Amino acid sequence: xxxxxxxxxxxxxxxxxxxxxxxxxxxxxxxxxxxxxxxxxxxxxxxxxxxxxxxxxxxxxxxxxxxxxxxxxxxxxxxxxxxxxxxxxxxxxxxxxxxxxxxxxxxxxxxxxxxxxxxxxxxxxxxxxxxxxxxxxxxxxxxxxxxxxxxxxxxxxxxxxxxxxxxxxxxxxxxxxxxxxxxxxxxxxxxxxxxxxxxxxxxxxxxxxxxxxxxxxxxxxxxxxxxxxxxxxxxxxxxxxxxxxxxxxxxxxxxxxxxxxxxxxxxxxxxxxxxxxxxxxxxxxxxxxxxxxxxxxxxxxxxxxxxxxxxxxxxxxxxxxxxxxxxxxxxxxxxxxxxxxxxxxxxxxxxxxxxxxxxxxxxxxxxxxxxxxxxxxxxxxxxx
Numbered sequence: 545x546x547x548x549x550x551x552x553x554x555x556x557x558x559x560x561x562x563x564x565x566x567x568x569x570x571x572x573x574x575x576x577x578x579x580x581x582x583x584x585x586x587x588x589x590x591x592x593x594x595x596x597x598x599x600x601x602x603x604x605x606x607x608x609x610x611x612x613x614x615x616x617x618x619x620x621x622x623x624x625x626x627x628x629x630x631x632x633x634x635x636x637x638x639x640x641x642x643x644x645x646x647x648x649x650x651x652x653x654x655x656x657x658x659x660x661x662x663x664x665x666x667x668x669x670x671x672x673x674x675x676x677x678x679x680x681x682x683x684x685x686x687x688x689x690x691x692x693x694x695x696x697x698x699x700x701x702x703x704x705x706x707x708x709x710x711x712x713x714x715x716x717x718x719x720x721x722x723x724x725x726x727x728x729x730x731x732x733x734x735x736x737x738x739x740x741x742x743x744x745x746x747x748x749x750x751x752x753x754x755x756x757x758x759x760x761x762x763x764x765x766x767x768x769x770x771x772x773x774x775x776x777x778x779x780x781x782x783x784x785x786x787x788x789x790x791x792x793x794x795x796x797x798x799x800x801x802x803x804x805x806x807x808x809x810x811x812x813x814x815x816x817x818x819x820x821x822x823x824x825x826x827x828x829x830x831x832x833x834x835x836x837x838x839x840x841x842x843x844x845x846x847x848x849x850x851x852x853x854x855x856x857x858x859x860x861x862x863x864x865x866x867x868x869x870x871x872x873x874x875x876x877x878x879x880x881x882x883x884x885x886x887x888x889x890x891x892x893x894x895x896x897x898x899x900x901x902x903x904x905x906x907x908x909x910x911x912x913x914x915x916x917x918x919x920x921x922x923x924x925x926x927x928x
Contacts, residue, residue: 548597551736560698560725561586564654564718565594567702568626570739573652574600575625577614579607579633582666583722584656587628608633612640612653619649620778622769624706628654631673632663634680641715642681643780645804648713648757648765650744652705655717656725657885659909668911669722671834671885677717678863684801686808688815689717689863691833695729701860707742708815712807713764719862721885723835723913751775757800758785763807808864817860818869822848826855828927829877831870831894833859836883836913843919852927862890867897874898879926881906883914902926 551570558566565587568576576595578588588604595602601618605611611627618625629637634655644651657673659665677689688708690701702718709716747754747766756776759765765785768774777787782797790796808815821841823829828847832840837858847854857873859866870893874880880898882891883906891905906922908914 548594550598551733551739553733553735556731556733557728558695558731559586559728560692560695560720561656562590563695563698563731564628564702564720564725565590566733567699568652568706569594569598569600570699570733570736571624571703571706572741572743573624573626573706574598575615575618575623576600576627577603577605577611577618577625578627578629579605579611581630581633583658583725584628584630584654586725587654608636609640612637612644615651616640616644616647616649619651620647620770622771624650624710626652626654626706628656630656630658630666631660631670634673634676638676638680641687642683642685644715645681645685645687646780647778648767648804649715650709650713650767651715652702652709653715653717654702655719657719657721665910667722669835669885669913670909671721671836672889674719674862674886675889677719684805686805687715687717687863688712688808689719689861690817691719691859691862692724693834693837693858694724695727695731698724699731699733703739703741707740710742710744711764712811713744713767714808719834721834747774755785756787757783759803759807763803763810812864815861815864816866816869818866819858819860820873821856821858823855823857823873825853826873826876827853827878828923829873829880830854830856830919830923831859831880831882831890832856832884833862833890836885839914839916840883840919842916843923846916846920847923847927850924852923854923854927859890865893865897867893870894870897871899874901877901879904881919881922881926883908883919883922885909885913
């Protein structure tokens with residue numbers, strides 16, 4: 545079989561799902577395990593066709609539980625690994641997402657959100673999984689989650705997700721929505737040498753001295769992989785720096801779990817990404833993400849044309865939540881509007897961080913996201 549070009553450089557007209565698949569390949573992903581589910585199936589289909597031609601592995605598993613388990617195993621074997629799913633499959637993955645957090649297995653999970661709960665609306669958009677991304681598994685841990693709002697960002701943020709996963713040894717999520725996943729837009733893929741790629745830290749000690757969960761100053765342990773001559777335990781049980789279970793030790797539990805949280809919390813300023821438009825003098829602020837942010841940008845521009853001092857803070861990073869930036873932007877605002885395709889999820893984080901500033905939720909479920917006019921009317925109503 546002829547080997548394909550790994551990075552398809554140049555200008556393309558591409559869907560969000562396919563852009564995500566190409567972003568993963570450009571980031572160095574060489575293992576994908578998944579199960580077909582609307583509206584993420586095209587990611588798996590495209591990777592299934594591409595992986596064998598670039599020396600990678602695609603496996604269609606029997607379900608989503610097995611998919612994330614295979615991804616964790618591939619990560620520990622030294623591969624950059626990912627899966628893609630939607631709401632029902634995301635629910636099935638949660639226990640093993642907790643395992644990935646506990647064993648510090650770098651991996652990427654793409655969740656193309658649709659209307660829920662249960663089977664819900666398989667072909668329609670939603671933003672109803674953002675809290676599940678943060679709190680879906682049991683126990684205390686931290687993850688990273690990114691929210692693309694364009695086809696270009698489906699490519700760029702998938703690469704970023706792999707880089708963050710590798711840097712912090714943490715499951716990292718791309719929380720897209722059905723509209724962004726299925727829309728077709730211009731995509732520019734730069735030359736491979738211009739794409740920033742991060743690989744996990746490797747141990748610089750001989751195998752007999754290696755402690756697999758001994759963190760460095762950034763709270764992240766270097767990672768040896770199976771088959772490289774290092775012998776170690778990797779377990780979901782509470783463990784010490786050797787990886788040995790310490791289930792009866794409150795000291796070990798505190799030390800381990802606090803570090804799993806702190807390695808993200810204390811590096812949040814390096815991780816968090818957001819985009820501000822006309823925020824400096826804004827008296828009324830819109831906080832939005834995903835496809836809704838595009839409608840919000842149009843609404844903010846129309847508001848400015850009508851003499852309303854509106855601004856947009858677009859969340860690129862959902863988790864860790866950019867609370868410092870929301871708090872700062874809220875200081876000069878009289879009100880904040882949070883349009884979402886759910887009954888109220890990220891709005892609660894905004895309320896928590898905005899303190900004295902009034903926060904209003906614009907909820908919309910079903911077939912289409914909030915329109916620019918709907919957000920503009922909310923801006924006009926709450927600016928009085």
